[in-house]
Structure formats: structure tokens, C-alpha cells
Amino acid sequence: MDFKQATKRAQLARRKIEEARANGRRKALRDSVRSYFRNPAVKYEAAYRKLGVDACEEVIEAAVAGLNLFEADTSRISYWRIPKRSGGHRSICRLSPHSRMRQVILKEALERSSQLGSHIYLAKKRGRDREALAICSALASGFTFGYQADVRDAFGNTNIQQACRNTAVPASVLQNNLQFADWQFDHRAEREDAYQDNGHHIPSSSSGGPRGLIQGAASSSMVFALLLNDLPLNSQGNVRLFIYGDNLLLLTRSREERAAARACLEHYMLVHPAGPFRLTNEDVELHRGFDRMGYRYQRGITSDRIEISIDRARRYDCLARLIRLAEINARHSLPVCMGSSVVFRNLLRGCNAVSDPREIREDLRFFTREYAAEYRAELLLGVPNARQPGYDQRNMSFHGP
Structure with missing residues (x-):
């Protein structure tokens, strides 16, 4: 079975799941999900997606033959820990190709069999761009007072037993593909050395591996989104709720409404059956502008309309790349912005x-040209460039001698 045939048949199987869900037939939905996991076309599609459409037929056949989501996944998983901006660290897992195939199949089944709330933006045709436009619309409607929160160690604190409830996916499939009991972990400590050298403290690992949901698995974000699918705040007309993974945003019309919604959300997360979950939070307001998921929201300088731009971290990173490019061009007497189109893309x-x-x-x-003009003057005068060795890419400052 080639990739096109597998994809076409797998799409038909997913459509059956969606039809059963739309018709409200619980038994038919469970049966269609079970048959989806056993469908050879679904397995072939996952194998092609994770091994490549150019993989040889023998490799694809061997991968499909060993793909059974009703049996426990006993693959070896590499993991290492990286520091978080909010403090602490998170475990990053590298799954084997076999495990990644399982996760893709499970994610599709969870997404198609569940009725996601309008506040969940983690599905096909409801991604980060769609969320940004919805936030912009809410801000334009007067919901200008926000509360932004990040769930602390969301995946690590998730109770798998509670997360497996109230879905059409068989409990055995969820347990065999989400539980850590049968998996073997390899701690890649050498990947943590670069962070340790930069001053980030990562404590030694005393456990046998990560816990909760797998950081890096395709299904983990969907499982966590389903845990927040029935958040009571979503039904209140004075609140606009946006959830992308473990990042939450509340928008209200006043500070008083924001305080009430914030208290409700924090209590809900603390008493959640799959938790408790604690939040790293921040109050945001439109008149100051705020960043979320790679975008920045602010009111226009010359107009009253809401503008969506790139957040500050990505702007600084882009400007750092442009400055390095301008220095190279200046040393070789090339146009200042030559090659900048690739950086912008x-x-x-x-x-x-x-x-x-x-x-x-x-x-x-404009900023690049200003910097390049000064840099060219330094080159012509023979002044050594003291800024490059101590250049701080994040806050766009220089700490050189």
C-alpha cells in the first residue's frame, strides 16, 4: 500500500469517527475508534509520515507489522532536562520511530472522537493563527483586561488514570501508550551540560525518568487539552477564554471581572481530578500591550485598531541575526541588507x-542600517569592534570590554 492509498483510506476511517460523534451514538463511536486502531491503512499512513514516503517497502512493512496499540509500548526513550524561563526545568523526551507512530495514531483518534470546546486551539484548522485572530476580535469587542497563565509542569503533574476517563478511546490503548510502566529510559546527561555551562542549575536525576504525560509526544498536548475541555468559565458571557496547550488566557471587560475569573480558574485547577495544577500567572492589559504564543497584541499608534505583531523575543532574535549578517556584509563590502529576505522569511x-x-x-x-553605518565607520577608522564578543542576543545589549 503506497502513501496516497493509505492516506485516502485513513481519512475515510477518521470521517467515520466524526460522523458517529456528530450523531451522538456512543456505542458506534467506540466501535469506530476501535476499528481505527486496527485499520491497516492508518498504520501505513503513520509509518510513511514518521519514516518518510521514500522509505523502502521492507522497512514500512516491518514497522506496520509491529504496530499494535492494544499492546504495551516497550520502546526505549531518551530524555534530558532543560531550564524553563519561569524557573525549574522540564523533561524533553526523544521517542523512537515506533513510539512516534503510536502517538500520531492516538492523537488523531482523540481529536476526531472528542467535541473540543471553542476555547481549545490545538487541533486542525484551529491553531495558533486562528487563536490570534480570535484574541484580536475579543480585544476589539472591549475585552481588554487579561490574565495570562502557564501551568507549572503541566505534563509532569498530570494523573494518567484520571486523564484516561471520559473518552471514546479504549482505556487499554490509553494506558499502553501513555503509561511509563513498561518503558525504558536513557538519561542523556550530556545534553544538559550546555545549560549548566551557561549558569543554569539542573539538579541530578534521582528518578527513573519523567512522570505524567510525555513531553514531546504528539498525543500529550491533546490529552491535556481534553482535561480543560469542560472549564466552567467558557460558558460565561463576560469572559473570553483561550487555551493553547498548557498556556491559558482570560479576557474580561473590567479589572473586577478579571479578579473573579482568575479566582475561579485557579480554584478549578487546584481541585482538578487529574491535578492539582498550579499556575505561573501575569495580569495583562491592552493599553500596555502583551505577548502570547509568538505574537504581540497592542493598539495602533496612528489608529485605534488592534494590531498583531511579532513578539519581542522573536524580534530581538531576528534583529540579532540581521546584525550578524550586516557585519559579514560590511567586512566583504556587500550591500547591508543582502540576504535579509531569508531571515525575514x-x-x-x-x-x-x-x-x-x-x-x-x-x-x-532601519535599525540594521543604523548599526551597519556605525560598524562600517569603525572598520574604516580601524577601531576594534568591542561589541561582538559580549553581545547579548536576548535583550539586545552589549557587555564587551
Whole structure:
């Protein structure tokens, strides 16, 4: 079975799941999900997606033959820990190709068999760009007072037994593909050395591996989203709720409504059956502007409309790349912004909701030209460039001698 045939038949199987869910037939939904896990076309599609459409037939056949989600996954998983901006660290897992195939199949089944709330933005045709446009619409409607929160160690604190309830996916499939009991972990401590050298403290690992949901598995984000699918705040007319993975945003019309919604959300997360979950939070308001999921929301300088731009971290990263490019061009007597189109293309990739990409390009090019003019003058005068060795990419400052 080639990739096109497998994809076409797998799409039909997914459509059956959606039809059974839409008709409200619980038994038919469970049966269609079970048959989905046993469907050879679904397994072939997952094998092609994770091994590549150019993989040889023998490799694909061997992968499909060993793909049974009703049996426990006993693959070896590599993991290491990285520091978080909010403090602490998170475990990153690298799954084997066999495990990644299982996770893709499970994620599709969970997504198609569940009726996701309008506040969940982690599904096909409801991604980061769609969320950005919805946030912009809510801000324009007067919901200008926000509460932004990140769930602390969301995946690690998730109770798998509770997370497996109230889904059409068989409990045995969820346990065999989400539980850590049968998996073997390899701790890649050498990947943590770079962070340790930069001053981040990562404590030694005393456990046998990660816990809760797997950080890096395709199904983990969907499982966690389903845990928040019935959040009571979503039904209140004075609150707009947005959830992308473990990142939450509340928007209200006043500070008083925000305080009430915040208290309700924090209590809900603390008493959640799959938790408790604690939040790293921040109050945001439109008049100051705020960043979320790679975007920045603010009111226009010359107009009253809401503008969506690139967040500050990505702007600084792009400007750092442009400055390095300008230095190379200056040393070789090339045009200042030569090659900048590639940098801009990488900056705006996946950011289709930006209001005015041209303005972003012009702003960054202006700063680059200003820097390049000064740098060229230093080269002509023979002044050594003291800024490059101590250049701080994040806050755009220099700490060189």
C-alpha cells in the first residue's frame, strides 16, 4: 500500500469517527475508534509520515507489522532536562520511530472522537493563527483586561488514570501508550551540560525518568487539552477564554471581572481530578500591550485598531541575526541588507496572523542600517569592534570590554 492509498483510506476511517460523534451514538463511536486502531491503512499512513514516503517497502512493512496499540509500548526513550524561563526545568523526551507512530495514531483518534470546546486551539484548522485572530476580535469587542497563565509542569503533574476517563478511546490503548510502566529510559546527561555551562542549575536525576504525560509526544498536548475541555468559565458571557496547550488566557471587560475569573480558574485547577495544577500567572492589559504564543497584541499608534505583531523575543532574535549578517556584509563590502529576505522569511514563518508584515521588515531594516553605518565607520577608522564578543542576543545589549 503506497502513501496516497493509505492516506485516502485513513481519512475515510477518521470521517467515520466524526460522523458517529456528530450523531451522538456512543456505542458506534467506540466501535469506530476501535476499528481505527486496527485499520491497516492508518498504520501505513503513520509509518510513511514518521519514516518518510521514500522509505523502502521492507522497512514500512516491518514497522506496520509491529504496530499494535492494544499492546504495551516497550520502546526505549531518551530524555534530558532543560531550564524553563519561569524557573525549574522540564523533561524533553526523544521517542523512537515506533513510539512516534503510536502517538500520531492516538492523537488523531482523540481529536476526531472528542467535541473540543471553542476555547481549545490545538487541533486542525484551529491553531495558533486562528487563536490570534480570535484574541484580536475579543480585544476589539472591549475585552481588554487579561490574565495570562502557564501551568507549572503541566505534563509532569498530570494523573494518567484520571486523564484516561471520559473518552471514546479504549482505556487499554490509553494506558499502553501513555503509561511509563513498561518503558525504558536513557538519561542523556550530556545534553544538559550546555545549560549548566551557561549558569543554569539542573539538579541530578534521582528518578527513573519523567512522570505524567510525555513531553514531546504528539498525543500529550491533546490529552491535556481534553482535561480543560469542560472549564466552567467558557460558558460565561463576560469572559473570553483561550487555551493553547498548557498556556491559558482570560479576557474580561473590567479589572473586577478579571479578579473573579482568575479566582475561579485557579480554584478549578487546584481541585482538578487529574491535578492539582498550579499556575505561573501575569495580569495583562491592552493599553500596555502583551505577548502570547509568538505574537504581540497592542493598539495602533496612528489608529485605534488592534494590531498583531511579532513578539519581542522573536524580534530581538531576528534583529540579532540581521546584525550578524550586516557585519559579514560590511567586512566583504556587500550591500547591508543582502540576504535579509531569508531571515525575514524564517521570522514570519508560521505567523500568518500578523497585521502588517511590511512594517516589521522596514523597522528591523532601519535599525540594521543604523548599526551597519556605525560598524562600517569603525572598520574604516580601524577601531576594534568591542561589541561582538559580549553581545547579548536576548535583550539586545552589549557587555564587551
